Amino acid sequence: MAGGRPLLRRLARWADRPATLLAPAGGWLVVFFLVPLLIMAAYSVMPRGTYGGVETGFTLEHYRRFFDPLYLDILRRTVVLSAVCTALCLVLGYPVAYLIARSGRWKNLLLVLVIVPFWTSFLVRTFAMIFLLRDTGLVNAVLLRLGLISEPLILLYTPFAVVTGLVYTFLPFMILPIYASLERMDGSLLEAGALLGAGPVARFRRITLPLSMPGVVAGCLLVFIPALGSFIPSDLLGGAKQMLIGNLVQNQFTAARNWPFGSAASLVVMAAVLVGVVAYLRSRDRAPGGGV
Amino acid sequence: MLSGRTSRWLGAAVGLVYLFLHLPLLILVAFSFNASRFSVDWTGFTLEWYRRLLERPDILHGLRNSLIVGGAATVIATVCGTLFALALGRHRFRGRRTLESLLYVPLVTPEIVVGISLLAFFAALGVALGLATIVIAHVAFSISFVAVVVRARLMGMDRSLEEAALTLGADEVTTFWRVTLPQLLPGVVAGGLLAFTLSFDDYVITSFVAGSGSSTLPVVIYGMVRRTVEPSINAISTIVLVVTTILIYAADRLSRGGAAR
């Protein structure tokens, strides 16, 4: 052992203390994540200047304004859209996760085929939808060529396009958590069930499904939360005709220059999200099979 | 297990879903070589659209910025995230639960909220927007991903090798450097690749905190998508797709390959 070791070891021991290890990341998150959120909270209770910007003062008018039917309606519509998207992802995604968990040799290949779109740029995938659904896009071209329609279908710039785009973007977010929890499932439980005389449907309903619940809930959260805050699909695929809560907030921070109102709206959405997360935790505490 | 008929139906249904996931992207790539500008009729194979990309200063500029931001953000996020994961995985301390929660908050916060809160933060402090602010933002949301990936690797790691090394007389530094770190490395690299991918692909957060002349590639692409539907966008999308696929495949192999050892 070299002579300079003791110093190095002292250094290493200092570095291995929790405080030192936590400081960089913790500090970064506190300064650049929490503090901005607090500043946003502060802005949400300050009055807006005539030309944008904020003035010193305290007011709850922005929150009051948000609880106006117009904006609550936008929130409601966004929640409904996100819920529809989540449900579709669940219906489409669960079978995929189930199959992958049971596919033995092909498991890794099938997984990679899901992971790759998962990490592909959101913009690229949205553009793929635009390319397909336009009036002069591929779907219409094929249908026209096959003689199934005589005029192009209006597919783009409709709620249908927005939902399709959202599902297309978020489907992998649903598949992967469900797969993870199905994979951990103890196969012997199913064998036991079979031995006890349960048929395949009963085995699925009473063993597989409940045990996969943590994954299902995680997947739903991973789809619902980002969908709630999204504004690009409704912008690019919806033709800027639908205003979702994400569009509203984005508009307040750009064209409308009403940061206090935008902050108030964001915080209300964040609160709604926290409620969802807390609900998830309570369901997990009660779910069989313990942690994911 | 499953009856033959059920598994065939299941297989067909799942096959369709896979098709849904991949076909649009494959079509996108295919049409980046189509000579026709507006219609989807195939008029010939061409690399014209790729060539045009090279002539566009905004794309090259955006690519340069994306690489700079991605590189910086990845290095910082990987280091910070790994250290954080080590702390969580190896030590017991007060406030551990709270810190764990702190780590997960970025994962459940909608991107738009992260973007606007940082915009408000920089504006309140009078910080000029530019490449640095983008890096700060990207690190803020990447740390959690890196930490979670490294932590998972840490949890799955076999401590017995370290214990053996210590028993055999190696000190902590040697043990860490020659036993722990090599085992941890695939997870760290996987986390780093993820952080880079997140940064390279990010549009929402970047759009809020970018300043003059600091547009990254996704910002340029967004502008292109809004303005026109022509095969140049297919071309740049294809390039982004290929790069991302390679990175993610590498990350996946690395994180899995290490576990087998």
Added chain:
Amino acid sequence: MTSDHPLLEALCAGTLPRREFVRRALAAGVGGGALASLLAACGPAERGDETIPAELERNLTIYNWADYIGEDTVAGFERETGVRVVYDTYESNEDLIAKLQAGARGYDLIVPSDYAVRVLRALDMLAPIDRTLLGHWGHLAPGFVDRPFDPGNRFTVPYLWGVAGLAYRSDRVPAPDSWAVFHDPTWRGKMTQLDDMREVIGGWLLYRGRSPNSRVPAELADAKTDALRAKRNLKSYLSSPVKTQLIAGDVWIAHLWNGDTAQARMEHPAIAFAVPREGGMIYLDSMAVPRTAPHKRAAHAFMDYVLRPDVAATIADRTGYGSPNADALALQQRPVRMDDTEALDRLQYQDDLGEATALWDRIWTEIKAG
């Protein structure tokens, strides 16, 4: 348990936030809110350096409308002066003002419209212009100089003027002559309006013979009803990106500016422009220098470059808009003259809305959300 897919663990690993966290977060939020208010209140009042340096800087950052410059203008300037130019674009005045207000400090040259100049002046965001550096000032036509939004041209240099009206495919639809064309279900799904609050609401105010700068709630409510009725027939709200859709035939009637229409016509001859009989919007865009601009001298050099008749002519020809440069008109291949538009008396300028901005914003939200 060993996981062989750490990537998946990234999604569903370990513990998620616990309830104590929620409680603590709320407490921190309330407490921190007070602290942060203090922080935010001591906001920045950073002033840029007012004096213009004697030496020409090496870099210049321009922030201009999309498709609003000649093909070779920037390259020509770079060749002549050796200044490196970074060129960013925006699609509406609101975007420009928002970006500047948010703290984007690196822009040396911007091109706001008339009412936006008023807003920027009220926010004290513009730097005064040094006329002595603009040797080619004399080429400007007197009608475009000394406008009400900037008396004496202390802050702005006129750039291009234009009109918002109806662009249409003459091979698909008969020439529209009224805003009411958007209420016609015959062209359902083939029409677009600009994604611009001032233009859309302003247009519908004009439709009923009102001022496009109205602050009267009843008039705005009528405009909203009209806009919503039109929305049912619209394909989307789209600004200059609609050009390619006109060319491709996805869109047949577009609410668009005359210059962008001319650009589209260069690629498809059957695209024409009309001003509705109830009236349209006319505007004058000017070059201005933000107070925080780091390269003011280079900005002036560029403005002077653009004031040269030959350069102004190529810009106007390429963009299809009207040049305020009297001597450029003679050099243009496709000049747009003030007197050509006999619609001149039907055209109105946009004005600053002041306090009424919040009301307009609400109406626009209602239109977009409806």
